Amino acid sequence: MTLIDLANPTRFLALTARVLPWLAAATIILLTIGLYQSASAPDDYQQGATVKIMFIHVPNAWLSMFVWGVMSIASLGTLVWRHPLADVAAKAAAPIGAAFTFLALLTGSLWGRPMWGTYWEWDARLTSVLILFLMYLGLMALWRAVDDPSRAARAAAVLTLVGAINLPIIKFSVDWWNTLHQPASVMRMGGSALDKSFLIPLLVMAVAFTLLFVTLHLAAMRNEILRRRVRSLQMTQASQKAA
Amino acid sequence: MTMSLGPYASFIVASYAAAALVVAILIGWVMLDYRSQTQRLRELEQRGITRRSGRSATEPR
Amino acid sequence: MPVAGGERFPNRRKPPMTALAALIRRDIRIALRVGGGALIGVLFFLTVVVLMPFAVGPDLALLSRLGPAILWLGALLASLLTLDRLFMADHEDGSLDLITMSRTPLELACAAKALAHWLAAGLPLIVATPVLGLLLNLDMVATAAVALTLLAGTPALTFTGMIGAALAVTLHRGGLLMAVLVLPLSIPVLIFGVAASQAVIVGPMTFGAPFSILCALSLVSLVIGPFAAAASLRHGLD
Numbered sequence: 240m241t242l243i244d245l246a247n248p249t250r251f252l253a254l255t256a257r258v259l260p261w262l263a264a265a266t267i268i269l270l271t272i273g274l275y276q277s278a279s280a281p282d283d284y285q286q287g288a289t290v291k292i293m294f295i296h297v298p299n300a301w302l303s304m305f306v307w308g309v310m311s312i313a314s315l316g317t318l319v320w321r322h323p324l325a326d327v328a329a330k331a332a333a334p335i336g337a338a339f340t341f342l343a344l345l346t347g348s349l350w351g352r353p354m355w356g357t358y359w360e361w362d363a364r365l366t367s368v369l370i371l372f373l374m375y376l377g378l379m380a381l382w383r384a385v386d387d388p389s390r391a392a393r394a395a396a397v398l399t400l401v402g403a404i405n406l407p408i409i410k411f412s413v414d415w416w417n418t419l420h421q422p423a424s425v426m427r428m429g430g431s432a433l434d435k436s437f438l439i440p441l442l443v444m445a446v447a448f449t450l451l452f453v454t455l456h457l458a459a460m461r462n463e464i465l466r467r468r469v470r471s472l473q474m475t476q477a478s479q480k481a482a
Numbered sequence: 483m484t485m486s487l488g489p490y491a492s493f494i495v496a497s498y499a500a501a502a503l504v505v506a507i508l509i510g511w512v513m514l515d516y517r518s519q520t521q522r523l524r525e526l527e528q529r530g531i532t533r534r535s536g537r538s539a540t541e542p543r
Numbered sequence: 544m545p546v547a548g549g550e551r552f553p554n555r556r557k558p559p560m561t562a563l564a565a566l567i568r569r570d571i572r573i574a575l576r577v578g579g580g581a582l583i584g585v586l587f588f589l590t591v592v593v594l595m596p597f598a599v600g601p602d603l604a605l606l607s608r609l610g611p612a613i614l615w616l617g618a619l620l621a622s623l624l625t626l627d628r629l630f631m632a633d634h635e636d637g638s639l640d641l642i643t644m645s646r647t648p649l650e651l652a653c654a655a656k657a658l659a660h661w662l663a664a665g666l667p668l669i670v671a672t673p674v675l676g677l678l679l680n681l682d683m684v685a686t687a688a689v690a691l692t693l694l695a696g697t698p699a700l701t702f703t704g705m706i707g708a709a710l711a712v713t714l715h716r717g718g719l720l721m722a723v724l725v726l727p728l729s730i731p732v733l734i735f736g737v738a739a740s741q742a743v744i745v746g747p748m749t750f751g752a753p754f755s756i757l758c759a760l761s762l763v764s765l766v767i768g769p770f771a772a773a774a775s776l777r778h779g780l781d
Contacts, residue, residue, distance in 0.1 A: 282488065287488040287489075287490070288488035288490065288491070288494060289488070289490050289493065289494060291494050292493065292494055292497045295497055295498060295501050296497070299501070318774065318778060334511075335508060338504050338507070338508055341504065342500065342501050342504050345497070345500050346497040346500065346501065349493045349496055349497040349500075350493070350497070352490075352493055353489075353490040353493055370727050370730060373723075373727045374727050376723075377720075377723045377724045377727065378724075380720060380723060380724075381710075381714070381720065381724060384714065384716050384720050385714050385715075385716065390713065390714065390779065391714070393713070393775065393778040393779055394710045394713055394714050394775060394779060396778075397706070397709075397710065397771050397774050397775040397778070398706075398710065398724060400771070401706055401728065401767065401771045402728070404767060405728050405731075408731050408760070408763070409727070409728075409730055409731055411731075412730065412731035412734045412735065413730070413734070415734070415735075415738075415756075416734045416738065419738060419748070451505065455508055455509070455512055458512040458513075458516065459512055459515075461516065462512065462515040462516050462519055465516070465519035465520060465523060466515075466519050468519075468523060469519055469522045469523055469526065472523070472526045472527075472531050473526070475531055476526065476529070476531045479531070
């Protein structure tokens with residue numbers, strides 16, 4: 240089955256009906272393994288047990304960016320290839336991405352409290368995630384503000400792509416601004432310096448959360464296709480009544 | 483489970499609980515949305531409104 | 544299709560450069576006339592700055608410390624809020640259809656419109672800065688620094704905001720939604736604009752580094768803005 244075959248929503252629905260149970264099962268298994276491993280991971284010599292928040296914070300932070308990437312590819316699909324499912328994918332991903340971004344912020348703030356002594360520090364990493372969260376909310380507001388899905392889709396696609404170009408610039412600016420105002424960040428997680436006893440649970444959790452996103456995304460896309468069918472049937476009903 | 487979470491146990495538990503809650507809300511939203519959309523489609527079909535293809539809108543194929 | 548009402552673009556048979564010049568001239572003229580609203584931006588800027596002392600207190604030392612930030616925020620809001628009607632007015636009277644159908648590339652036409660908007664609504668903000676700097680107890684050097692950073696940075700705001708204006712016209716929505724969508728994108732400009740001004744006033748950093756990044760941001764948005772605006776007009780106006 241190729242991408243062109245999937246352009247047919249009915250085929251796509253058939254595929255999701257077949258794939259979703261397996262995806263859900265794989266997600267549950269991996270999440271269980273990941274949770275067990277992160278529970279049995281040793282304490283960090285500096286951060287103590289609070290390092291366990293990392294196993295949930297980092298996958299969500301990763302997903303907050305990954306989902307925007309998925310939406311960007313879907314937006315290219317809308318604008319360039321005019322793939323009929325692309326805007327369904329983009330629309331379904333936005334609220335899920337926003338939820339994961341919210342979790343990244345929340346867990347980051349809960350992690351920061353023992354480290355910094357405050358719930359919120361204008362730390363470079365958290366601040367860029369906050370801006371990303373605002374952008375997700377703006378995108379969702381755009382989807383909600385316009386009732387014609389295809390019109391909203393093209394506007395949202397332009398905005399998503401502009402956002403994708405701007406995100407690295409925003410990240411760079413916030414990093415620069417942060418070093419200007421506070422010399423050293425307390426929350427430090429050098430990717431290579433991470434011990435293997437932390438790295439493996441972290442990777443398992445990251446894969447599990449990514450699978451969770453894929454599952455939820457497919458299910459939300461299916462709902463969106465059904466919602467559009469309801470909409471078009473209601474239009475038919477209205478025109479039949481008028482006739 | 484006997485796990486020593488140190489002095490900041492409440493923060494660790496809170497972040498795991500928040501993650502569980504948000505994921506549960508997401509799952510619930512997706513499932514309830516599916517139920518309501520299929521139900522609305524079924525109601526519309528019972529009223530005799532069909533798709534141009536004539537196929538049932540709720541059936542996957 | 545023969546273009547009706549072509550007399551609004553008397554130069555349209557000449558090469559594109561002339562057409563763009565005509566577009567810029569027309570937009571500036573409309574903006575400065577009654578109902579154009581370009582100068583309302585300056586009035587808004589003035590009002591926002593005058594509000595500040597009421598919020599933070601008439602403490603001159605504090606105001607001069609916050610001065611660059613206040614001026615930058617005011618200019619940011621003023622330039623984004625006036626952008627709302629950049630394409631909307633043209634859409635209402637039909638001239639936007641002429642622009643999208645003309646032989647001039649839409650990207651260039653968008654850039655020309657943004658340039659005209661900046662000349663009519665952005666430059667007056669910079670001209671007004673010295674007066675407002677006086678109200679905020681900024682000295683000569685600080686005021687000059689803020690004006691210079693605004694001169695370098697407001698094009699970026701205009702060209703980024705143009706994307707929002709194009710989305711506004713294709714969605715038939717404006718106002719708050721556009722502000723919410725575009726304001727996060729303008730954070731880098733705000734960061735480097737304020738940082739460059741502060742570098743002159745309090746040091747210790749050099750003025751050059753943030754200022755050159757600010758110029759780079761303006762140049763980048765000069766490229767991204769017209770393309771994104773043209774894309775959303777092309778895909779949205781059918």
